[in-house]
Amino acid sequence: MDKTKIQLFMHEVQPLAAGVTEVLAEVIRYFRYSANSYYGDNLFFISIVMGELIAFKDIPRFIMLDSDLRFRGDIAKLWRQFDNFSDAAVIGIAREQQPVYRHVFSAYRSKNRSTTVGDPPPNGLTGFNSGVLLLDLEKMRHSPLYKTMLDADTVEVLTARYKFQGHLGDQDFYSLIAIEHPELFYILSCDWNRQLCRYWEDKGYKDVFHLYHDCKLPVNIYHGNCNTPIPDD
Template sequence: MVGRLCALRSHHGLLLLAVALAVCALYYSGSEPKKHSSSSKEDQAARSPSPESEPGPALSKSMQEQLNMQDLHLLMMYTKADKSPALGAKFRLALGSLLRSGKLEASEVLNLHFVTDEPSKEVAKTALRDLLQGVPFKYKVIFHDVNTLTEKLFPIVEAMQKHFSAGSGTYYSDSIFFLSVAMHRIMPKEIPRLIQLDLDLKYKSNIRELFEEFDNFPINAVIGVAHEMQPVYRHTFWQYRRENPDSKVGSPPPDGLPGFNSGVILLNLEAMRQSKLYNQLLEPSEVQRLTEKYHFRGHLGDQDFFTTIGMEHAELFHILDCVWNRQLCTWWRDHGYREVFDFYYRCEGHIKILHGNCNTPIPED
């Protein structure tokens, strides 16, 4: 990757050259993603919103600013886009609204991670050339190959797939739907925090504010996530609820345990790596114990896993306000739960992210 600050005048000496080469590799000017070859097979792009100063005495100041940069990491999955025009429209709506409403400090860089297959990566690059035009803050674009990540994930999450996947068995390709569960084991240790986002979102507030939610995590929390806003888990835990009529499992907020929605997930990767409890819960024996105890069989991947462990270990989670994941789907209202639906669905406050789950149209205004 070529940095815009790499040009040095020879009379500055070898020491200044060595320092510059160490820190200048991240940024270049322009909106089109730049190719990057590495052992991780990732493509990266970075942009600085204004020209840098000329080489000379001001260079060392710019280099110091580079050393003090703070990286903010977002990740989205974008696969099979070449076969789904609707997915491309969601991509443009999500990224367009995120970038338009985003405001970052001069010392911050928004890292946009995309998990893609090869055709989807090309579709994304085309869209990003337009979407990133005129963005007034620094950013990087990083592509991760979905097959490479799946290969890493499969041994970790294979045991839980039979409980939390839509298929009747354990499918290798299903592993990617559990990426957030084991993100702390997949991403480099240099990334301490990351937010994973669905594509069917529309941003109505500055994404930087969502990163500030990490500061509100309780001491033992490793994940930030909003409640599920439909009686999905009231339905899924029906047998356990029948056997335990006084349980809060599957009941609506504020006093119940309605489960989680994984459309917006804050992952404190460093805390996940250090949490003995969380990593124990990834073990097949623990997954088996919990799913048997709660008679659980789901199909929503990571969301089902987080919901299940949250029934016993609420301390692992920071509950995001519903305004950060205002789900619009109303499917369960018309499928047996009309009388209790609004207890789950209501959300008061200024909406910051709209979530068009189950293909619900997102309002244009």
């Protein structure tokens, strides 16, 4: 029988949060309403700079998961998704399965009627959900393009161009920079982050909600976001 060796490491939260501040101090403000908001804590931004933090300096690849998930598939198959990354891709992430970014980018969309920003899949720039993340930390450390995205001046230009103010932590950052640099991302299929939240269905988007939310694939990971109950099957 094959035996898998497991190592468990525990890290203090405050030093990690301090590391995020050191790298992203001038960037975070574009992606949260306030430090006291739900997604305002620095830990909601840690994935963006994980490759730069001393605690992870010897780790080449990393899977980061929300706590409200239930696996139905083999996590080894999720790990093998790294093999599908393009040379430029540094992050694997699934699309947001609600019209969140259709709403967040509404000011930009109203002025740019032909844009695909905020449109549903497969052709729209739908935005991302960071409940399941594949982080190629080695490539994140050495990608000149990705490092440019961490610059406050770059982020300021993008937020102004797309009339964007985030409130959902790291996934807002990824959703924004992907508009101009989709090559940085490998898109996980919906079955690897099957989001169950239906919050936006009755917030003026009932007619288009299914275009974002439908997933026809057998589920590998359920994501009970918005405190949505997860099926037992």
